[in-house]
Amino acid sequence: MMASAKQAVRRDSYQPQVIERKWQKIWEETQIYRVVEDPSRPKWYHLTMYPYPSGDLHIGHWYAMAPSDAAARFKRMLGYNVLFPMGFDAFGLPAENAAITRGIHPYRWTMDNIERMRKQLRSMGAMFDWSREIITCLPEYYRWNQWFFLQFYKNGLAYKAKAPVWWCPRCQTVLANEQVINGRCERCGTEVYRRDLEQWFFRITKYAEELLKFDGIEWPERVITMQRNWIGRSEGARVRFETESGGAIEVFTTRPDTLWGATFLVLAPEHPLVEVLTTPEQRPEIEAYVAQARRESEIERTATDREKTGVFTGGYARNPVNGERIPVWIADYVLMGYGTGAIMAVPAHDQRDFEFARTFGLPIRVVIQPEGQTLDPATMSEAYAGDGHMVNSGPFDGTPTAGGEAIRRVTAWLEEQGLGKGEVTYRLRDWLISRQRYWGTPIPIIYCDRCGTVPVPEDQLPVLLPEDAEFAPTGVSPLKTDEDFVNTTCPTCGGPARRETDTMDTFVDSSWYQYRYLSPHYDKGPFDPKAVAYWAPVDQYTGGIEHATMHLMYARFFTKALRDLGLLNFDEPFLRLFNQGIILGEDNEKMSKSRGNVIDPDDLVAELGADVVRLYLMFIAPWEQGGPWSSRGIAGVDRFVRRVWAIVTETADMPADGPESDAARRLRKLTHRTIKTVTADISGFQFNTMIARLMEFVNELSALRDSDVVRTASWQEATRTLTLLLAPLAPHLAEELWERLGGPYSVHQQSWPSFDPELAAAETFELVVQVNGRVRDRLEVPVDITEQQAIDLALASPRAQEHLQGRTIRRTVYVPGRLVNIVTG
RNA sequence: GCGGAAAUGGCGGAACGGUAGACGCUGCGGUCUUAAAAACCGCUGGGGGUCACCCCGUGCGGGUUCGAAUCCCGCUUUCCGCACCA
Numbered sequence: 001m002m003a004s005a006k007q008a009v010r011r012d013s014y015q016p017q018v019i020e021r022k023w024q025k026i027w028e029e030t031q032i033y034r035v036v037e038d039p040s041r042p043k044w045y046h047l048t049m050y051p052y053p054s055g056d057l058h059i060g061h062w063y064a065m066a067p068s069d070a071a072a073r074f075k076r077m078l079g080y081n082v083l084f085p086m087g088f089d090a091f092g093l094p095a096e097n098a099a100i101t102r103g104i105h106p107y108r109w110t111m112d113n114i115e116r117m118r119k120q121l122r123s124m125g126a127m128f129d130w131s132r133e134i135i136t137c138l139p140e141y142y143r144w145n146q147w148f149f150l151q152f153y154k155n156g157l158a159y160k161a162k163a164p165v166w167w168c169p170r171c172q173t174v175l176a177n178e179q180v181i182n183g184r185c186e187r188c189g190t191e192v193y194r195r196d197l198e199q200w201f202f203r204i205t206k207y208a209e210e211l212l213k214f215d216g217i218e219w220p221e222r223v224i225t226m227q228r229n230w231i232g233r234s235e236g237a238r239v240r241f242e243t244e245s246g247g248a249i250e251v252f253t254t255r256p257d258t259l260w261g262a263t264f265l266v267l268a269p270e271h272p273l274v275e276v277l278t279t280p281e282q283r284p285e286i287e288a289y290v291a292q293a294r295r296e297s298e299i300e301r302t303a304t305d306r307e308k309t310g311v312f313t314g315g316y317a318r319n320p321v322n323g324e325r326i327p328v329w330i331a332d333y334v335l336m337g338y339g340t341g342a343i344m345a346v347p348a349h350d351q352r353d354f355e356f357a358r359t360f361g362l363p364i365r366v367v368i369q370p371e372g373q374t375l376d377p378a379t380m381s382e383a384y385a386g387d388g389h390m391v392n393s394g395p396f397d398g399t400p401t402a403g404g405e406a407i408r409r410v411t412a413w414l415e416e417q418g419l420g421k422g423e424v425t426y427r428l429r430d431w432l433i434s435r436q437r438y439w440g441t442p443i444p445i446i447y448c449d450r451c452g453t454v455p456v457p458e459d460q461l462p463v464l465l466p467e468d469a470e471f472a473p474t475g476v477s478p479l480k481t482d483e484d485f486v487n488t489t490c491p492t493c494g495g496p497a498r499r500e501t502d503t504m505d506t507f508v509d510s511s512w513y514q515y516r517y518l519s520p521h522y523d524k525g526p527f528d529p530k531a532v533a534y535w536a537p538v539d540q541y542t543g544g545i546e547h548a549t550m551h552l553m554y555a556r557f558f559t560k561a562l563r564d565l566g567l568l569n570f571d572e573p574f575l576r577l578f579n580q581g582i583i584l585g586e587d588n589e590k591m592s593k594s595r596g597n598v599i600d601p602d603d604l605v606a607e608l609g610a611d612v613v614r615l616y617l618m619f620i621a622p623w624e625q626g627g628p629w630s631s632r633g634i635a636g637v638d639r640f641v642r643r644v645w646a647i648v649t650e651t652a653d654m655p656a657d658g659p660e661s662d663a664a665r666r667l668r669k670l671t672h673r674t675i676k677t678v679t680a681d682i683s684g685f686q687f688n689t690m691i692a693r694l695m696e697f698v699n700e701l702s703a704l705r706d707s708d709v710v711r712t713a714s715w716q717e718a719t720r721t722l723t724l725l726l727a728p729l730a731p732h733l734a735e736e737l738w739e740r741l742g743g744p745y746s747v748h749q750q751s752w753p754s755f756d757p758e759l760a761a762a763e764t765f766e767l768v769v770q771v772n773g774r775v776r777d778r779l780e781v782p783v784d785i786t787e788q789q790a791i792d793l794a795l796a797s798p799r800a801q802e803h804l805q806g807r808t809i810r811r812t813v814y815v816p817g818r819l820v821n822i823v824t825g
Numbered sequence: 826g827c828g829g830a831a832a833u834g835g836c837g838g839a840a841c842g843g844u845a846g847a848c849g850c851u852g853c854g855g856u857c858u859u860a861a862a863a864a865c866c867g868c869u870g871g872g873g874g875u876c877a878c879c880c881c882g883u884g885c886g887g888g889u890u891c892g893a894a895u896c897c898c899g900c901u902u903u904c905c906g907c908a909c910c911a
Contacts, residue, residue: 303826692848773892
C-alpha cells in the first residue's frame with residue numbers, strides 16, 4: 001500500500017526535463033509562435049536586443065530575454081498580434097581575433113557559435129519566431145548596409161575625412177580602443193599613438209537638433225538625459241582672431257560677453273595652424289608636446305582634476321574686440337573634435353583657463369564684476385562664472401549679464417562689426433564608420449586614378465567579403481593584402497581601380513535590424529514596405545543601459561535619415577524603451593571567468609528546468625535593477641514551482657460538487673484580487689512583485705489543500721487562473737498544467753484572465769490611528785467608512801487615548817482608506 | 826575627470842508623501858520518521874520591559890511637512906557609459 005502510493009507520487013512529480021522537451025517539440029510542430037501580418041488584430045512589436053554570437057549563451061542573455069518573452073507572451077494573451085524576433089549581431093572584432101590567434105575563419109567561428117546559441121535559446125522556451133531569424137554577417141543582410149551607404153553617399157550623409165586612430169608602429173596596424181592597454185598595444189606591448197587616417201563618416205550631426213527631441217516616445221528619463229548630454233548643444237558665437245603670421249584662428253565661445261577678458265588663445269595640439277604659428281625657437285618643445293598628446297586618450301586629456309599642461313607656440317594673434325596682442329598656446333585639454341579646435345582663454349571667468357593662466361603666469365583680467373563685490377585678479381582663487389555686469393569691455397561696460405542679456409547684445413554687435421556670428425555647436429561628432437578590419441561589411445567604394453572616388457553601382461551589390469583571406473598575426477586587415485579583392489575595374493571608365501578596404505562599424509548593422517526582421521528574406525530592398533507599414537515602429541524595445549547613447553542614437557539617426565530618403569514615414573524606431581539591470585555573481589561581483597563566479601544557464605536548465613530559471617531571474621530583483629545570483633534563492637523558487645505542481649495536479653480531476661462555503665467565497669475574492677494586482681505588476685514589468693503575489697496566492701491554496709474547498713467551483717477557478725497567470729512566466733509548466741486541467745491546446749492561445757472589480761475589492765481595511773504621526777492603534781473598519789466615523793473611532797481608541805492624556809487636540813488628518821492622525825498642541 | 830544611476834534586517838528585496846521590512850533566502854524551534862532528507866507548522870531588524878507595551882531604526886549631515894525610505898539642499902560610497910568591445 002504505502003510503497004505503491006509513494007511510487008504514484010513520485011511518478012507524477014514535477015519533471016521539467018520531460019515536460020519542457022515535450023512542449024518545445026509540440027510548439028515547434030504546431031508552429032504556434034509563427035506570426036504573420038493580420039490587419040484584424042492590433043499589432044505589438046516587442047524587440048529585445050540581439051546577441052553577439054560570442055560562444056555560449058550566458059545568464060545575462062537570459063536576463064534580457066526571458067522577462068522580455070514573458071512581456072511579449074502577456075501582450076499576446078491580451079489579444080495582440082505579437083512579433084518577437086531573434087537574430088545575431090554577427091560581425092565584429094572577437095571573430096577576427098579568433099581567426100588570428102586560433103586559425104579559425106571568422107565565418108566558421110561565428111556560424112558555429114550561432115548554431116550553439118540557437119540551441120541554447122530554444123531551451124529557454126521563448127516564443128521567438130525563428131522563421132524570421134537574421135544573421136548580419138550573411139550577404140543577404142549586409143548588402144543592404146552597402147545599399148544604405150550608397151543612398152547616404154548620394155545624399156551627402158556619407159563623406160570621407162581625416163581622423164585619428166590608435167596605431168601600433170610595431171604591428172603596423174590600427175587598434176581598437178579596447179586593444180590599447182595603458183597606452184600600449186595588447187598584442188606586442190609597444191607604445192601606441194594616434195595617427196590620422198582618411199576615413200568614412202555618417203553625418204549624424206545634421207540631425208543633432210532633431211535628435212534632441214523625444215516627443216512621442218516613452219523612454220526612461222535617464223536615457224533621454226544621457227542622450228541630451230551626449231549631443232551637448234551649446235549656444236554661443238564664432239569669433240575670428242587674426243594671427244601675426246597670417247591665417248585666422250576661429251574660436252567658438254559660449255561666453256562672447258567675456259571677449260574683452262580673453263588674454264590668450266589655446267589650440268588643440270592637432271590644429272593645422274600650429275605648424276604655421278610655431279616659431280623656430282619653440283618648435284622642439286611644441287613637437288614634443290604634440291607627440292605626447294597623441295599618446296593620450298581623450299578621457300585623460302579632458303580630466304579636469306589633473307595639472308594643466310601646455311606650450312607657447314611663440315605666435316601671437318589680435319583680439320578683434322580691443323586689438324590687443326595675445327599669445328597663442330597649445331594644450332591637450334583642447335580637442336580638435338569639438339567646436340573649432342581652438343578656444344579663447346578667459347581665465348577670470350572660466351575655471352580651466354584660470355588654472356592654465358595660474359600655472360603659466362599668464363594675465364588674468366576681470367570683465368564681469370558680480371554685484372556688491374569687486375574681483376581682483378591678484379587675489380582670486382578661482383574663476384568667477386556667475387552673473388554681474390561687464391567691465392573693461394569698451395562700449396559694453398555696465399551691461400548686465402543676467403538672463404543672457406550681455407551675450408545677446410555682444411553677439412549682435414559682433415555680427416554688425418563683421419567680427420563673428422552667433423552659432424550653435426554640439427558635442428556630438430559625426431559617426432566614424434570606417435574600420436580597418438576584415439570581419440565587417442565592405443564599404444562599397446572604388447578608387448580610380450582617372451575618376452576619383454566612385455560608388456559601386458547598386459546592381460553590383462553586394463561587394464562580397466573574400467572567403468580565402470589570410471589572417472596575419474599582426475592584425476593587418478586581410479582585405480588590404482588581398483590582391484583579388486583590392487584590384488578591380490572602375491565602374492565609370494572601365495580602367496584599373498582599387499576597392500576601399502575599410503569595413504563598416506557593426507553599429508551600422510544594428511541601426512536598422514529592427515526593420516529587417518519584418519521581411520528577413522526580402523530581396524527587392526532592405527525591407528518590404530507592406531511589412532513595415534504593418535509592424536513598424538517597434539512598440540517595446542528592451543536591452544541594456546550600456547547602449548543608452550551610441551546604439552540607440554545611431555538607430556534613431558538611421559530612422560530619421562531613411563525617413564528623409566522616403567523609405568519610412570515615421571520619426572522614431574523604438575516607441576518605448578526599457579533597460580534591464582545585470583546579474584552579478586554570488587559574490588556580488590561582475591561575472592567573469594577569471595573570478596570563477598560565472599553561472600551557466602545550461603547547467604541550471606539541466607538541473608532545475610528552464611521555467612525555474614526564468615521565474616528566479618524575474619523574482620530576484622526589479623528587472624531594471626538586477627542583482628547577485630543566489631543558489632539558495634533559486635532553490636526557493638524551485639520549491640514554489642513544485643508546490644504549484646502538486647496543488648494543481650492533485651486536484652485537477654476533483655469534481656466541483658461541494659458547497660460554496662465562506663472559505664470558498666474568500667478564495668474567490670482572493671483569486672480576483674490576485675488577477676488585479678498581478679495584471680498591474682506585469683503591465684509595468686514588475687515581475688518580482690508579480691511572483692511574490694503569486695506565491696501568496698499559492699500559500700493560501702496550500703492552506704486549503706486538505707479542506708472541502710478543493711471540491712468547489714471556486715477552487716477550479718483558482719487553479720485555472722493560477723495556470724493562466726503563470727503562462728507568460730513559466731510557459732512549459734503552464735502548458736502541462738493546463739492540459740491536465742482539461743484546457744484546450746494551447747494555454748498560450750488563451751486570453752489573459754479578467755477580474756470582477758466587485759470581487760477584487762476589499763470589504764474592510766485596517767485603519768491606522770496615529771498620534772502626532774506615530775502609530776498607536778490599528779482598527780479593522782469597513783471600506784465605506786465616513787471621515788467622521790473614522791475620526792470618532794480613532795478618538796475613542798483606548799491606545800490613542802493613553803497618548804492624548806493632558807494634551808489639546810489641534811487638528812485631525814484623515815487619509816481615506818488608510819489612517820487618522822491626531823495632532824496635539 | 827565628465828555624464829548617468831543607486832544605497833532599506835544576517836542576505837535578495839517590498840512599501841500612491843501615510844502601518845518600514847510584503848515575498849523569498851538564511852537561522853532557530855516544532856510536527857512526521859528508528860534516524861536523516863524531503864514536506865509541513867511557528868518564530869526570525871536592534872534595545873528595553875511590568876511581555877495585549879515602549880524606545881531606536883531605511884548610507885551621513887541639514888531642511889520642508891500633521892506625517893519623510895520616499896520631496897529639497899549638502900556630503901560619502903558603489904555601479905554604468907565616455908564615441909574603434911558589442
